[in-house]
Structure formats: C-alpha cells, structure tokens
Amino acid sequence: MTAFVLVPGTFTGGWVWQEVAARLRESGAEVHPVTLTGMDDRRHLAGPDTDLETHVDDVVRLIDEVATPQVVIVGHDYGIHPVLGAADRRPERIARVVHLDAGIPQDGEPAARLVTDQAVRDRLSGPAVSDDDWRIQPPALDGWQRWGSTAGVPEDALALLSDRAAPQPRATLTQPLRLSGAASELPSTGVLCTANGSSIAIVQASVGLGDPRLKALTDPRVTFFELATGHWPMLSVPAELAEVLLRAAAGEGHRLAEAAGEPPPHLRPFLLDPPEQHRERVGRIDLHLPDADGPRPAVVFVHGGPVPAEARPTPRDWPGFAGYAQYVASLGAVGVTLDHRLHSVGDYGRAADDVSAAVDLVRADPRVDGERVALWFFSGGGLLSADWLASSRPWLRCVAATYPVLAPLPSWGLTDTRFRPATAVREAGRLPIVLTRVELELAEIAVTVEEFLAAAEDCEAVVEIVDVPGGHHGFETIDHTEQARDAVTRAVWSVLGHLRS
Known part of the structure; x- marks a missing residue:
C-alpha cells in the first residue's frame, strides 16, 4: 500500500485535498492530508511565534504516527518548505518527495523568496x-491570481478557497529553511502546472543554461509531470492530479536529458554563416563592425532570461546572438550584443537599466549613427x-522581438506595470x-504573444509578423531548415529597411 502525506500551501488547510484524497483512497492508497498549525480549523493555534519550524514539526509528527x-x-506551493524540512529529519521514512507547482528551496532560504505576490x-x-503584522491576510476573491494562476478552478471552488482561507503567520514565510542535505538524496518528482507558466521544456532549457543548482534535476531518480491547468490543480483537475501522484509514487514520469558530448541548444551553431566581421568589446557590449566608412546605423540585440549569473559563456558570446550581430554587420550596420543582469525574475529593473546604459554607449560611439x-x-x-x-524617441527606428515573452508569466509574480x-x-x-x-512556441509564452497582438491591433500599431513554420523557441541554433533561415533573413532585412528609410 502506498501512503501519501499531502501538505497544502499558503492560507489553506487539509480540506483542499478532499477530492484528490478520495480518488487516491479509491485506488487503495493510504492518505494523510495535513492542516498546519494556525490554518483552517487550527487557526486559533496561531500566534507571533508560529514559524516554519512549527510547520516542520507538524509534518514530522504526522510522519511518526x-x-x-x-x-x-x-x-504544494509554500507546503514544499515544511515538506523538505520534515524529509530532512526523517529521510528513512520518505519514499519520494513531490514538488507540486512548487520551487526548489535551498538551505537558508525563506519561503518569502518564492512568494509570487510582489506587494x-x-x-x-x-x-x-x-x-497585527505577524500574519499575512489571504487575498480577496478576485486577488488569488496574484498568488498563481486560477485557470481551471470552478467558481464555487474559488469561492470556497476564499471562504476557508486563514491568515498565514508571517514567520512561516520569513524564517529560513534549514536542511542538512539528507533530503537532497531522496527520489523526487516535479508536477508542473503549465497555465501557471512552468513546463518541462522550460526546466530543460534552464538546466541547459548551466545553473549549477539545477544540475541535480538530471538525476534519473528525478521525474516530471505536466498538468494543463493553473496553480491549484487539486481544485481544478483533482482526478488528473491523483493519477499523476500515483504514477509519481511508482517512479514514473519524464526524465530530463543531460547532453552527452554535445553542446546545449543555445550553444549550437547559428543557422547562417555570414562573412566574419571585426568585433570589439567595450564594457558589457560587443560591437560587430561593418567594413564601411562613416557612422552606420546600429541594431542592439537584447538577450532573454533569466540567465544564471554563473553561466559561461555569457549571452553576448552565444552563437545565436553573435550570429545575428555578424549578419547585420555583413550587411552594413553595426551589430551589438550585450550582457545584462537578468539573473532572476526580480532583476527586470536592473536589466532595464543595463540595456539603457548600453544603448547610450552605442549611440555615443563615433562609428554609430546615433539617430x-x-x-x-x-x-x-x-x-x-x-x-x-x-x-517616443526619434532615433529609435524599429523595435523587433523574436519568440518573446510579452507578459509576465503567472508564476513570476511580476506585478510591476512597467514591464507589460x-x-x-x-x-x-x-x-x-x-x-x-x-x-x-511554448504554450505559456504563445498566450502572451497573442495578448500583445490583440492590443496592437486594437490601437493600430505597426506590426510586421514573421512566422517560422515548424520553428521552436530558440530556433536559430535548433532548426537549421530553409524556413528558419528564410525567417531570420526576412526579419533582419525588415529591421535594416526601417533603419535606412
């Protein structure tokens, strides 16, 4: 018999697992939903001293029973913190740890770091x-989206979520998680909710960027599942979630690939082979210079992310960006690649400052026509x-975007209206x-593009769309097809045309 211990996230109690627990029991499993101290019908037990260790103790006691x-x-969500704390204390009792649309907190990190509500x-x-500041009040009925996508949650279930929500003791979110390392040796499964902005493809790409914290995810004992729903799958798709949990307990699921003897996708060759142009490094930018007299127009290529600070090479040296810059330089414009400091979703302000500084530097260069x-x-x-x-900037002649994210993904918690x-x-x-x-395109990103295009159409913005049939996110180093080459060529010539007009 498989025994499950189900730990809920912020503001909720064991009741949230009701339908999932019933389906697991129907399969013959033993199920123990947890209501943590201070939550739901235990809310009267909360106080200023209720912290993460209190909740770790709750889970440890249940495991012992x-x-x-x-x-x-x-x-689920915040619940992964007391889960990992308890697993670290009782590793011999744990068959598998399941991260249900939850992060991978490390020793010394508080749960506040993964709270999606920016405020x-x-x-x-x-x-x-x-x-009274020792507790965080739950969101109003229309505010749950700030804690994660509510996609798929029926209206009555969302209303029940609000009715039964309890304030979250502040110290459960601010006290650092303490781990000895024992839990890191346990088999684990990540269940990713794609409508909340996470997917296996995104995790695989993040691993490929070289983040050392994610290397462990390629261990064969680590598996993944996806659910096409929002952040509360126990309310939106309880039957599907129960099935996934049973499969996870059996060791099933997708395993991430660790490239053997070949570079990750972003470090593979660019799909075009433009003539080599002179390249000059100035601070955080590289100038790819055409063989031409007089100031030339410039194209500044701004990489995506987040990219781990430890990633080597840095984005300005990635074949895709360098390839674009070399290509436009071969056609008579200055191509610019740069490194900005978008290392986490909280870094957009800093990255924006880096891009602005890079543009100022480029425009001031005598080899560039700053207009x-x-x-x-x-x-x-x-x-x-x-x-x-x-x-409006008269010197900015064109903005281009390739497989862009054009609205913050729900799991990012980026509520700053500046980046919309x-x-x-x-x-x-x-x-x-x-x-x-x-x-x-990844479904969670494609939605943001459609939202942008709808807004652009509504305001009659001037948008030219270049489609890549059969193209993937990052296609320039993945899809060496005629359609992909044609798309890059068309987009580059279009941008240069706006610079020369």
Whole structure:
C-alpha cells in the first residue's frame, strides 16, 4: 500500500485535498492530508511565534504516527518548505518527495523568496509595522491570481478557497529553511502546472543554461509531470492530479536529458554563416563592425532570461546572438550584443537599466549613427521592450522581438506595470515593430504573444509578423531548415529597411 502525506500551501488547510484524497483512497492508497498549525480549523493555534519550524514539526509528527514504513510526501506551493524540512529529519521514512507547482528551496532560504505576490514580498522584506503584522491576510476573491494562476478552478471552488482561507503567520514565510542535505538524496518528482507558466521544456532549457543548482534535476531518480491547468490543480483537475501522484509514487514520469558530448541548444551553431566581421568589446557590449566608412546605423540585440549569473559563456558570446550581430554587420550596420543582469525574475529593473546604459554607449560611439538605432529583444527579454514602446524617441527606428515573452508569466509574480508590452504598445504610435513568431512556441509564452497582438491591433500599431513554420523557441541554433533561415533573413532585412528609410 502506498501512503501519501499531502501538505497544502499558503492560507489553506487539509480540506483542499478532499477530492484528490478520495480518488487516491479509491485506488487503495493510504492518505494523510495535513492542516498546519494556525490554518483552517487550527487557526486559533496561531500566534507571533508560529514559524516554519512549527510547520516542520507538524509534518514530522504526522510522519511518526503513520504505520506504513515509507510515505510519498507532497508539498504544494509554500507546503514544499515544511515538506523538505520534515524529509530532512526523517529521510528513512520518505519514499519520494513531490514538488507540486512548487520551487526548489535551498538551505537558508525563506519561503518569502518564492512568494509570487510582489506587494507581499516587499512587505515581508521589511520589519513588522504593527502588533497585527505577524500574519499575512489571504487575498480577496478576485486577488488569488496574484498568488498563481486560477485557470481551471470552478467558481464555487474559488469561492470556497476564499471562504476557508486563514491568515498565514508571517514567520512561516520569513524564517529560513534549514536542511542538512539528507533530503537532497531522496527520489523526487516535479508536477508542473503549465497555465501557471512552468513546463518541462522550460526546466530543460534552464538546466541547459548551466545553473549549477539545477544540475541535480538530471538525476534519473528525478521525474516530471505536466498538468494543463493553473496553480491549484487539486481544485481544478483533482482526478488528473491523483493519477499523476500515483504514477509519481511508482517512479514514473519524464526524465530530463543531460547532453552527452554535445553542446546545449543555445550553444549550437547559428543557422547562417555570414562573412566574419571585426568585433570589439567595450564594457558589457560587443560591437560587430561593418567594413564601411562613416557612422552606420546600429541594431542592439537584447538577450532573454533569466540567465544564471554563473553561466559561461555569457549571452553576448552565444552563437545565436553573435550570429545575428555578424549578419547585420555583413550587411552594413553595426551589430551589438550585450550582457545584462537578468539573473532572476526580480532583476527586470536592473536589466532595464543595463540595456539603457548600453544603448547610450552605442549611440555615443563615433562609428554609430546615433539617430538610426533598432532594438531587438528575445525570449524573456521581451518584457524589457515595454520601456522603449511606451516613450517616443526619434532615433529609435524599429523595435523587433523574436519568440518573446510579452507578459509576465503567472508564476513570476511580476506585478510591476512597467514591464507589460501589451500595455506599452498603446503608446508606440507609428513605431515599426517586427515580431518573429515560432509555430511550436511554448504554450505559456504563445498566450502572451497573442495578448500583445490583440492590443496592437486594437490601437493600430505597426506590426510586421514573421512566422517560422515548424520553428521552436530558440530556433536559430535548433532548426537549421530553409524556413528558419528564410525567417531570420526576412526579419533582419525588415529591421535594416526601417533603419535606412
């Protein structure tokens, strides 16, 4: 018999697992939903001293009471913190740890770091300001989206979520998680909810970027599943979730590939082979210079992310960006690659400052015609285009975007309206926009592109779409097809055309 211990996230109690637990029991499993101290019908037990260790103790006590020798322990959202704390203390009792749309917290990290509501993150980073500030009030009925996508949750279930929500003791989110390392040796499974902005493809790409913290995810004992729903799958797809948990307990699931003897996708060759041009490094930027006299127009290529700070080579040296820059230089314009500091989703402000400083540096270079500049954004860097769309600059002749993220993904918790291109495009006027769209885009990103295009159409923005049939996210180093080459050529010539007009 498989025994499950189900630990809920912020504001909720064991009741949230009711339908999932019933289906697991129907399959013959033993199920133990957890209501942590201070939550739901235990809310009267909460106080200023209720912290993460309190909740770790709750889970440890329950594990000790279960007669089954080993349990599969599931943590949703915040619940992964007490789950890992308990697994670290009782590793011999744990058959598998399941991260249900949850992060991978490390030793010394508080749960506040993974809170998606930016306003709450900001509040938790400061001192308590009142006697009642020891607890965080749950969101209103229309505010749950700030804690994760509510896609798929029926209206009555969302209403019940609000009715039964209890304040979250502040110290459960601010006290650092303490781990000895024992839990890291246990088999684990990640269940990713794609409507909340996570997917196996995104995790695989992140591993390929070289983040050392993610290397462990390629261990064969680590598996993954996807659910096409939002952040509360126990309410939106309980039957599917129960099935996934049973399969996870059996060791099933997708395993990430670790490239053997070949570079990761972003370090493979560029799909074109332009003539080699002179390249010069100035601070955080590289100038790819044409063989031409006099100041030339420039195209600044802005990479996506987040990219781990430890990633080597850095993006300006990736074959795709260097390939684009060499190509435009071979056609008579200055190609610019740069490194900006988008290392986490909280770094967009800093990255925007880096891009602005790089543009100033490029425009001041005597080899550049500072009155003819284009900015070209890729992937997660697409959010950085909002600053440039929203304000008129006569020297900015074109904004381009390739497989861009054009709205913050729900799991990012990025509520700053500054980084919303779908809003900013309404201020773009007649600024030309060249958007390269791939047919096989990740669903969670494709939604943001459609939102942007709808807003652009509504305000009659000037958008040229370059489609890549059969193209993937990052197609320039993945899809060496005629359609892909044609798309790059068309997009580059379009951007250069706007610079020369």
